[in-house]
Amino acid sequence: MKLLGFLLLASGWAIALAAVILLKTLPQRSVFVIAGIGVEVLGLMLVVRAHQAARGLSE
Amino acid sequence: MTPVSVLCLFFIFLAPLAPAGISLINTGLGRSRSAAHAMLASLCVIAVAAIAYAICGFAWQGVAGGPAHSFRAAGNEWNWIAAEPLFLRGRPMDGSPASLVILLQMLGAGLAALIPLGSGADRWRLGASCASAAVLAGFTYPLFAHWVWGGGWLAQLGVNYGLGHGFLDAGGASCIQTVGGLTALSVALILGPRRAKFVTGGLPAAIPGHDAVVVLFGCFLAWLGWLGLNAAGAILFTGAEPGRVVLVAANTTLCAAAGLLAAVATTSVRFGRPDASLCANGWVGGLVASSAACAFVPPAAALAIGLIAGVLVTITIAYVEMPLSIDDPGGAISVHAAASLWGVLALGIFAQFPDNPSGQWLAQLVGIATLLGFVFPLTYSLNWILNRVASQRVAPEGERQGMDLYELGAGAYPEFVTHNDEFTQL
Numbered sequence: 001m002k003l004l005g006f007l008l009l010a011s012g013w014a015i016a017l018a019a020v021i022l023l024k025t026l027p028q029r030s031v032f033v034i035a036g037i038g039v040e041v042l043g044l045m046l047v048v049r050a051h052q053a054a055r056g057l058s059e
Numbered sequence: 060m061t062p063v064s065v066l067c068l069f070f071i072f073l074a075p076l077a078p079a080g081i082s083l084i085n086t087g088l089g090r091s092r093s094a095a096h097a098m099l100a101s102l103c104v105i106a107v108a109a110i111a112y113a114i115c116g117f118a119w120q121g122v123a124g125g126p127a128h129s130f131r132a133a134g135n136e137w138n139w140i141a142a143e144p145l146f147l148r149g150r151p152m153d154g155s156p157a158s159l160v161i162l163l164q165m166l167g168a169g170l171a172a173l174i175p176l177g178s179g180a181d182r183w184r185l186g187a188s189c190a191s192a193a194v195l196a197g198f199t200y201p202l203f204a205h206w207v208w209g210g211g212w213l214a215q216l217g218v219n220y221g222l223g224h225g226f227l228d229a230g231g232a233s234c235i236q237t238v239g240g241l242t243a244l245s246v247a248l249i250l251g252p253r254r255a256k257f258v259t260g261g262l263p264a265a266i267p268g269h270d271a272v273v274v275l276f277g278c279f280l281a282w283l284g285w286l287g288l289n290a291a292g293a294i295l296f297t298g299a300e301p302g303r304v305v306l307v308a309a310n311t312t313l314c315a316a317a318g319l320l321a322a323v324a325t326t327s328v329r330f331g332r333p334d335a336s337l338c339a340n341g342w343v344g345g346l347v348a349s350s351a352a353c354a355f356v357p358p359a360a361a362l363a364i365g366l367i368a369g370v371l372v373t374i375t376i377a378y379v380e381m382p383l384s385i386d387d388p389g390g391a392i393s394v395h396a397a398a399s400l401w402g403v404l405a406l407g408i409f410a411q412f413p414d415n416p417s418g419q420w421l422a423q424l425v426g427i428a429t430l431l432g433f434v435f436p437l438t439y440s441l442n443w444i445l446n447r448v449a450s451q452r453v454a455p456e457g458e459r460q461g462m463d464l465y466e467l468g469a470g471a472y473p474e475f476v477t478h479n480d481e482f483t484q485l
Contacts (some may be wrong), residue, residue: 001347006436013432016425020220021133026418040431047439050381051248055384 002050008043012036066301068154068292073164073287078105078170080281081177084343085389087274089180089337093459095471096267100176100188105169108190108196114170117150118143119162119223122157123210131268135219139214141205156295164204167235168196170288174239177389178247179451182458185466187451194441195242203434204234208296213429216422223419224412226426228295230289230309230350232402237430238438240396243387245439250452252386254459263380266388271335278342285311285346293354303354304341311346314365318398320344321369329373337373339391344372347395348402351409360365360409367405368398383455 019032060068069232082101089097122128122139129138143150152158157365172192195401206213207228218224228234257263268274286308293299293307326334349361356364376391385392391427404427407420445451457465464470 001346003481006439009432009436009444011432015277015430018426018431020222020421026421030421030424033421033428037428037431038423041429045433045437051251052384055251057443 001049001053005043005050006046006048008046009040010043012038012043017038037041063157063294064154064156065303066304067291068162070287070291070294070304071159071166071484074163074166074291076218076280077288078166078173078285079285080277080279081170081173081343083273083277083280084339085173085177087270087272087277088177088268088389090266090461091179091269091472091475092463092470094151094463095172095179095310095373095469096185096387097467098471099467100183100185101173103189104183104192106170107192109165109170111193111197112165112201113147115143115145115197116168116201117147117161117164118145118201119198119203119293121209122160123208125157126362127205127208127210130434131480136215137219138210138215139206139212141158141209145359155400160293160295161361163288164201164297166279167204167288168200170231171239171242172196173201174236174391174395175243175246177249177394178243178385180388180415182250182254182452183246184451184453184457185353186461190449191242191246191442191451195238195438195447197436199242199363199438199441200234200238202437203430206429207234207426213422213426215417216425217418221369221418222422222425223407223416224422226422227297227406227419228292228351228403228426229299230285230292230311231427232347232349232351233289233430236347236350236395236399237403238434240392240399241430242442243286243391244385244396245287245387245431245435245442247387247392249442249446251390252384254455256386257384257387262384263384268336268388271339272399274336278339281343281346282315284311285315287352292350297354299354305356307353309358309429310361311349311357313358313361313378314349314353314368315342315345317349317362317365318342318369319374321345322373323371325370337376340372340376340394341369343418344368344394347398348405350399353405355406355410355412357409357411360405364402364405364409365480368401368451371401372398373445375394400430403427417461427440432480 015036215227407423
């Protein structure tokens with residue numbers, strides 16, 4: 001789960017970068033950059049949840 | 060030296076008060092049995108960070124226009140890391156802008172490395188915190204700082220892709236505060252919570268800081284330090300003329316003031332009375348949020364930035380503790396990561412430029428995406444590797460005794476009568 005979280009974090013960054021490079025207009029870029037950050041937030045939550053789950057198991 | 064360099068040097072000499080203040084805040088918010096350890100760890104971390112930055116940090120960071128490695132992709136140059144010599148060779152310390160940048164960045168790296176001590180308080184070994192500081196100041200911090208302040212690809216988003224003036228950060232909200240705050244999150248996750256902080260199935264135990272006076276005095280010192288940090292950064296990294304320093308100082312103070320009052324109001328509503336430690340965090344959160352935009356926004360906008368930062372900090376501190384179950388005794392994740400990300404975004408929303416370019420807020424968002432999607436995984440991985448090499452967390456016996464006795468052999472307050480601590484009975 002933690003690895004998946006980090007994968008989402010990196011993917012979100014890649015989406016944001018790709019939007020800036022590949023798209024031309026400001027609204028298009030904005031939508032995709034915001035979507036990329038959304039993916040990153042999901043990844044961050046997954047990383048935190050993975051730590052919670054691991055701690056629960058060890059307890 | 061030019062008069063501007065002398066003025067800048069004066070501000071840089073104020074900047075060490077920022078780490079001094081943060082050290083006091085971290086120490087006061089921890090337990091009395093770990094107070095000496097917390098202060099010594101602060102000094103050691105600053106020392107290690109300064110040396111690591113001088114050895115290799117500046118070589119990766121460099122200055123805008125200096126030698127750098129870049130590659131060509133999608134029709135543009137991507138400047139990703141500096142190519143300066145190690146050990147600061149070939150850079151005369153003569154009051155030139157480059158030498159002033161080196162001096163300021165040595166302090167900046169120290170401040171960034173200090174921030175994780177807040178989240179790792181009461182359980183992070185001294186040696187492990189020094190190793191983490193070396194990695195942060197020697198690699199993670201300089202790499203991102205190069206992208207922002209060394210003429211890297213984030214700074215060039217405006218030239219290459221028409222996004223405003225590129226990613227901007229006058230006083231280090233992203234380079235210093237967010238990088239430090241995300242490292243604090245990594246450290247808190249890797250170390251895990253203090254013993255008995257989270258009882259299975261129960262509410263988190265309140266483990267109050269041991270000295271509110273020290274915490275609040277730290278806020279005063281941090282204020283002075285931030286004035287120096289923001290003013291020097293505005294001159295060196297954004298080319299602000301000396302007269303603009305007045306606006307920087309006013310905005311820094313207004314942000315902190317609004318952050319404090321917002322925290323007072325928020326905690327009064329939630330708990331029926333103001334909470335000293337949360338209010339201190341609100342003050343520092345305002346300072347942190349001011350760093351990015353202090354040279355670009357009018358005072359009314361600074362007030363709004365500080366108000367939102369104060370509310371954000373108090374809410375995220377509770378959120379980090381309760382649903383997320385992350386033990387962050389110093390509130391470092393909320394104060395330094397959350398407030399600084401807001402400050403970076405606020406620049407894009409409120410900044411006023413004579414040429415009024417479009418897309419500045421998008422450049423700021425790309426910077427935020429980079430911090431979350433690249434810097435956090437990087438700093439987490441590096442600290443995870445360090446933890447695999449040697450455990451970062453102190454042994455259970457050390458937590459029970461306190462870090463002072465276990466690692467230093469003597470307590471910070473030897474004349475105090477030690478009482479039975481209810482937090483270590485479990």
